[in-house]
Amino acid sequence: MxxxxxxxxxxxxxxxxxxxxxxxxxxxxxxxxxxxxxxxxxxxxxxxxxxxxxxxxxxxxxxxxxxxxxxxxxxxxxxxxxxxxxxxxxxxxxxxxxxxxxxxxxxxxxxxxxxxxxxxxxxxxxxxxxxxxxxxxxxxxxxxxxxxxxxxxxxxxxxxxxxxxxxxxxxxxxxxxxxxxxxxxxxxxxxxxxxxxxxxxxxxxxxxxxxxxxxxxxxxxHKCEERIEISVEAAEAAIPILERELHIMKYKVVDGRTLYVYDTDMQIRRITQVLVEHGVMVDSITRHKQSLEQYLLERTERAGELHA
Known part of the structure; x- marks a missing residue:
């Protein structure tokens, strides 16, 4: 178009x-x-x-x-x-x-x-x-x-x-x-x-x-899609572990430290356990789900902070 x-x-x-x-x-x-x-x-x-x-x-x-x-x-x-x-x-x-x-x-x-x-x-x-x-x-x-x-x-x-x-x-x-x-x-x-x-x-x-x-x-x-957000020391090190040990194939590498996992049936505790057992330190791991209303509110709040 x-x-x-x-x-x-x-x-x-x-x-x-x-x-x-x-x-x-x-x-x-x-x-x-x-x-x-x-x-x-x-x-x-x-x-x-x-x-x-x-x-x-x-x-x-x-x-x-x-x-x-x-x-x-x-x-x-x-x-x-x-x-x-x-x-x-x-x-x-x-x-x-x-x-x-x-x-x-x-x-x-x-x-x-x-x-x-x-x-x-x-x-x-x-x-x-x-x-x-x-x-x-x-x-x-x-x-x-x-x-x-x-x-x-x-x-x-x-x-x-x-x-x-x-x-x-x-x-x-x-x-x-x-x-x-x-x-x-x-x-x-x-x-x-x-x-x-x-x-x-x-x-x-x-x-x-x-x-x-x-x-x-x-x-x-995509931004509002349900996902598990993982922050680690090195995303490259976490990817093969997630694929091999947990068979996670639906994911996105956001940057060198952040991964989005879209296999949302997976338990957060299990992901953390497997990564730590294989030497990957997990800084944070959370579930994320936003509605359009939540995204709009977050986006306008960020804009308001920039104007402050």
Whole structure:
């Protein structure tokens, strides 16, 4: 995957003396689902608004398809955006909402497109119920249909499952995966990290306005994978002993003193005993298992220490 469609280059947004986003560097490739994660007030919404063209950066540049976005309104027209609550007409039906917006956008012959979108998001085009009678989940799905009305290349969603019940969350998750399967690139923020971990292919961790890490799903899964961490005098000396005596084959050498063992059924006491019996001193040995939430907390705490 090497088709970069969005690039944030030192993107900064200041409100008076406070930096809401500071020197954000992020590349987004075609077909990715990028999860923007961080604590409340970290700068997630501001970053998404700058990418969507809703907020002008104080400094830095935004590139689309390797071209600077400044002054190029056509780039922003290729985005579908659902940030905060969708702006819907409460006294109109879902179909009527989309029809009114299609007229406002200047879209001609929109009937088939509207029916297609309503079917895609799981709403009945013949349903005459007014939006004020919709559940929260139905409103969010209609909001996504609104964002898709212009047939965008990129979909930006800010907290799309906030306030939904489990059924609504599942429906939005399935919809996002279906849209991505059809080729849509998606940026999504959510504080429900367990749900985000089910759909995102890459994460940008933002803390106090700064993107402190960009990490792929595979790398994050590897970091959060259950393992036994062993610190010894010399990893090279420990490896043949572990292989020969304990038949441990799933491991990773982190550095000259540290090993990660992924045969997690093995008892820590047994590993320590065998290594010591063969002359390898064990400095420490611990089990490690992190959730996405734990990793995020640890990563943002480290970033906070650097800022202190």
């Amino acid at each position: 090497n088709d970069c469609i969005i690039e944030c280059c030192g993107l900064t947004k200041r409100y008076k003396s406070k930096a809401a986003v500071l020197n954000a560097e992020l590349k987004i490739y075609r077909g990715e689902i990028v999860g923007i994660i961080g604590k409340n007030g970290a700068g997630k919404s501001t970053l998404l608004k700058m990418i969507a063209g809703l907020v002008y950066p104080t400094s830095g540049e935004l590139h689309f398809f390797n071209r600077a976005a400044a002054g190029e309104q056509s780039f922003f027209e290729r985005m579908g955006v659902l940030i905060e609550n969708p702006g819907l007409y409460p006294n109109a039906s879902g179909y009527e909402n989309l029809k009114l917006l299609a007229i406002a956008y200047g879209l001609k012959d929109s009937k088939a497109r509207i029916e297609e979108l309503l079917q895609l998001v799981g709403l009945d085009s013949n349903n005459t119920i007014k939006v004020k009678g919709y559940s929260m989940g139905m409103k969010q799905r209609l909001g996504i249909a609104v964002a898709l009305l212009g047939n965008p290349d990129v979909l930006i969603l800010d907290e799309p499952i906030n306030g939904l019940d489990p059924q609504g969350i599942m429906e939005i998750r399935q919809l996002i995966l279906e849209l991505n399967k059809e080729g849509l690139t998606i940026l999504i923020s959510s504080h429900i990290l367990e749900e985000l971990s089910k759909i995102a292919t890459k994460y940008a961790i933002i803390h106090q306005g700064e993107i402190v890490e960009v990490i792929s799903r595979e790398d994050l899964q």
